[in-house]
Amino acid sequence: MNQVQALAERTFTAPVERVRAAVADYAGVRSKILTAHYSEYEVQSGGVGAGTVVHWKLQATSKRVRDCLVDVTEPQPGTLVEADRNSTLVTTWTVDGSGDTSTVRMATTWEGANGIGGFFERTFAPAGLRRIHDELLANLARELGA
Helix, strand or coil: CEEEEEEEEEEECCCHHHHHHHHHECCCHHHHHCCCCEEEEEEEECCECCCCEEEEEEECCCCCEEEEEEEEEEEECCEEEEEECCCCCEEEEEEEEECCEEEEEEEEEEEECCHHHHHHHHHHHHHHHHHHHHHHHHHHHHHHCC
């Protein structure tokens, strides 16, 4: 298997603590910023930060739908890790900055296929997922008014 990675980043005009709180709010903010690629979103336990368990379906392409059951951890302040129980998909959200400027980085990794299918996955999937993440971050900016 081969690791595949998609990265996205956006800078916000908002204090770090405010942005961190919004990113960690699975019960409120997160459901408001999801794109049309997400369906069946449901917080199963927790709802804010580490310890949250959340379910969604992610339709990355017309034929590719991932049924995700995600455990949220916070290995350090400002970093949330969403690990899917149903696959190797892991998304790490990092929020840092100073003053009234914050940067949110999303890094999603998974173990891709081998062979020709893996080649196409490594070539095209990161760009497609980055577009989804960019839209998600744009929705977060709108929600924050930043």
